[in-house]
Amino acid sequence: MMNLATVQQAPAVNRKRYGDTLVTMLSDGFLDVSFELLDGIKANEAESLLSQKGIAPLPRININVFVIQTAGRTILVDSGAGGVNGWGGRLPQALFAAGIDPLSIDTVLVTHAHPDHIGGLAGPLASPVFRNVQALYVQERELAFWRDEGVYAQAPKDFKPFIDLARNAFNAYDEKIVTFNNEDVLPGIQAVPLFGHTPGHTGYLIGDQKESLLIWGDIVHFPHLQIAKPDVTIAFDSDPQQAAAVRSKLLDRVATDQLSISGMHFNLPASGKVSRQAGEYVLQYDTWSPVI
Ligand SMILES: [Zn+2]
Numbered sequence: 001m002m003n004l005a006t007v008q009q010a011p012a013v014n015r016k017r018y019g020d021t022l023v024t025m026l027s028d029g030f031l032d033v034s035f036e037l038l039d040g041i042k043a044n045e046a047e048s049l050l051s052q053k054g055i056a057p058l059p060r061i062n063i064n065v066f067v068i069q070t071a072g073r074t075i076l077v078d079s080g081a082g083g084v085n086g087w088g089g090r091l092p093q094a095l096f097a098a099g100i101d102p103l104s105i106d107t108v109l110v111t112h113a114h115p116d117h118i119g120g121l122a123g124p125l126a127s128p129v130f131r132n133v134q135a136l137y138v139q140e141r142e143l144a145f146w147r148d149e150g151v152y153a154q155a156p157k158d159f160k161p162f163i164d165l166a167r168n169a170f171n172a173y174d175e176k177i178v179t180f181n182n183e184d185v186l187p188g189i190q191a192v193p194l195f196g197h198t199p200g201h202t203g204y205l206i207g208d209q210k211e212s213l214l215i216w217g218d219i220v221h222f223p224h225l226q227i228a229k230p231d232v233t234i235a236f237d238s239d240p241q242q243a244a245a246v247r248s249k250l251l252d253r254v255a256t257d258q259l260s261i262s263g264m265h266f267n268l269p270a271s272g273k274v275s276r277q278a279g280e281y282v283l284q285y286d287t288w289s290p291v292i
Helices: 043-052 091-098 140-147 149-154 160-172 223-228 240-257
Strands: 013-018 021-032 060-070 073-077 107-109 135-139 177-180 184-186 189-193 202-207 212-215 260-262 272-277 280-285
Touching: 013 091, 013 212, 021 091, 021 202, 043 223, 060 091, 135 140, 135 189, 140 149, 140 160, 140 177, 149 160, 223 280, 240 272
Parallel strands: 073 107, 107 135, 135 177, 212 260
Antiparallel strands: 013 021, 021 060, 060 073, 184 189, 189 202, 202 212, 260 272, 272 280
């Protein structure tokens, strides 16, 4: 009989189709932080807000990863944390459960280079985990920030390992890196500049005129909380004011257009929509469907 004390959650996989594009949403696991990292809300207020919304009042950030299959390409969007500091690290099992061979991934899109987004891309000494990648796309400013020697020199001591990790991931794909500073990235995929959380933080809009999905990266870390209170920022924001302003503007756009959205820190690998209810934005996840 299995040891029930050590059993883990089964890999979470959720698929949806947007036009000709298949999106597989996967869970890499989670990382535990503290509500003290939030600015603009007290820890006890954060707990009661989440409880009211039916969400466990834990300072637990889920980590999601996306695989996009379109126009003959298999594209990984971020990579989870890769188990760094005990964070996430379940992407390989989730890919296996989804029937996606890591060697079939030919393209990587990076939203930004925080450890919970690039930690799964490379092993020690810049060895690539996804060995058949032909192109890794990253916003020009984002790459420049992590490779900037001045940034490194001035970084606090406990931030330097994160810069090292980002550099290691980029170096693993060095010859395959494609930087961009406009919106057209690949056929059927547009970059959406959402700077503020990091200097080049970028979302990706997938699909066609009729059906589309915006993978908005780290617009929220605690989805129900920061959608209800867009002014609440987190210590990881490189420019909190800009991050909050970008969040407010984007929430207005996705609520008005009823655009499907997903994010790396949604409570489960799912898409959803934002609506306005009683003067507040509300997130509603799409239900899982056995048919895609
Ligand atoms: Zn993140």
